[in-house]
Amino acid sequence: MSDMLITDLDTVAEVAKAHQDAFEVMRYMLQFDEDLDDTALDAFIDRLATPIVAAIDCTQCANCCHNLTVYLTEDDSQRLGQHLGMTQVAFQAAYIDHESAQANDEWGCFKQQPCALLKGKLCSVYDARPDSCRRYPQFTPDFRWVLDDLIEGAALCPIILNLLLKLQPLVDAGIDKHL
Ligand code: SF4
Ligand code: SF4
Structure with a gap:
């Protein structure tokens, strides 16, 4: 299915913009459907997402690592500091911004964007990366x-x-029959 997927990042941005209104209509249809079963919808989304996740090579992209604010927990920080052989004081001084994160009720976020731990298109701390990086993009639950x-x-x-x-198009045609 990979040949059917859009992966060029300029095209991704263009197509997303062109579909913005249609996606908003879809959101409206799903959120205002009082009979929709969230558990069944989530299970369907997971089934739909699995082959897409498998077909897209994140090591050729890294667009999230370039552009998103990455929030960390204290556990993430401990794990990353250890992985890099740094004390917590040194790791946090080098990488963590507490002030900006706390404005969003978060413990910390990376200071730099693109992420300072990105090397080329690869995560240099992959095994120890923050949980928020592991989960992204997160479609379910809810x-x-x-x-x-x-x-x-x-x-x-x-x-x-x-x-x-x-x-x-599945929502347009009636999502119920797929659940
Ligand atoms: S999760 Fe990140 S690296 Fe993977 S496709 Fe999305 S933006 Fe690209
Ligand atoms: S820690 Fe790794 S996966 Fe997370 S943003 Fe940085 S480079 Fe990307």
Whole structure:
């Protein structure tokens, strides 16, 4: 299915912009469907996302590492500091911004964008990367209630864009028959 997927990042941004209104209509249809079963919808989204995630090579992209604010927990920081052979004081001084993160009720975020731990298109701390990096892009649980964030992320992430493009005609035709 990889030949059907959009992975060129300029095209991703263009197509996401062109579909913005249609994605918003889809969000509206899903969020205002009172009979929709969230568990069944989430299971369907996971099935739809699996082959897309498998077909897109994140090591050829890294657009999220370039553009997103990455939030960390204290556990993430401990793990990363250890991985890099640094004390916590030194690691946090070098990499963590507490002030900006706390304005968003988070423990910390990386100071630099693109992420300072990105080397070329590869994560240099892959095994120890923050949990938020492991989870991204996260579609479930509660897919329809995080859809506004996902629509925003579609211009940046090929996985999100391709998932929304596949889903949109199914929602238009009536998602119930797929659940
Ligand atoms: S820690 Fe690794 S996966 Fe996370 S943003 Fe930095 S380079 Fe990307
Ligand atoms: S998660 Fe999305 S934006 Fe990040 S590297 Fe993979 S395809 Fe690219």
